[in-house]
Amino acid sequence: MSPRRAKKTDVDLDNTEALEPSAGDTGAKAPPRPNKSRPSDLSDEERAADEILAHYPLAEPSLIMVLQELNDHYQWLPPKALLRVSEKLGVPFGKVQGVATFYKAFSLEPKGKKTVKVCLGTACHVRGAGMLVDELKRSLKVEPGHGMSEDGDYSLETVNCVGACAMAPVVMVGDNYYANMAPGNIGKMLKKEKPA
Ligand code: FES
Structure with missing residues (x-):
């Protein structure tokens, strides 16, 4: 996969041709939640991953596109976000890391x-x-x-x-x-x- 194509822009330099809601405190019992983690328990990275994942089928073929959006958002791939992607897509964490490492467009730092x-x-x-x-x-x-x-x-x-x-x-x-x-x-x- 190649990174998104850059638009060439000339730049002038000397000698350079440039160029959720909570249950509320009503005493009512909170309904059971589908996920182990409540939104309030999530880190920023996990929440960002969830927002991106919401636009894709939760299956392995979505992996690269989700990683690309995460990388665009953070300019790198935070470990907590990768773990969340692994859990949500049902892809082993080692495989997610392998894909993230394989493509030069992704950064793990x-x-x-x-x-x-x-x-x-x-x-x-x-x-x-x-x-x-x-x-x-x-x-x-x-x-x-x-x-x-x-x-x-x-x-x-x-x-x-x-x-x-x-x-x-x-x-x-x-x-x-x-x-x-x-x-x-x-x-x-x-x-x-x-x-x-
Ligand atoms: S642009 Fe072709 S070698 Fe640098």
């Missing part, structure tokens, strides 16, 4: 509000993409694919060719593509992209 993606395809690699990764690691103090910047704003990833080789080396932040990037432009890009 919390991510920053935005993810900076550096293309390391051949064209970008030969035009210095490695130096962009080094500069981003230094600026954000993160490793590609792991963790987020101290302020929680950014995560860093490397990706394969994104089909914009003529503009190599390419860096993406959300829907924005930054072309012909140089290490000296990284700071300006991060400032421009900084989440509000």
Whole structure:
């Protein structure tokens, strides 16, 4: 499965062609509930999972779509939400984890509000993409694919060719593509992209 397709947006940078209710306290006995957990007992992650699951048949074929919506919501897949999905869909937890691990579009670690993606395809690699990764690691103090910047704003990833080789080396932040990037432009890009 591939991530949702990004919309290319040109960005201008110098030297860059960018681009339930409770029973109430009436003394009446609460009716039996269908689930083990009452809504008030649920964590935020479990409630979020339930809201997404409500739109799908509670069966294994729904798994990937549910995980995708959860990942879109949190930018990662919290363990409590995964466990809830496992219970509700009747899919063994190990299998849910296996699917979450298999697809690169899913993250099992919390991510920053935005993810900076550096293309390391051949064209970008030969035009210095490695130096962009080094500069981003230094600026954000993160490793590609792991963790987020101290302020929680950014995560860093490397990706394969994104089909914009003529503009190599390419860096993406959300829907924005930054072309012909140089290490000296990284700071300006991060400032421009900084989440509000
Ligand atoms: S190699 Fe980076 S866009 Fe093709």
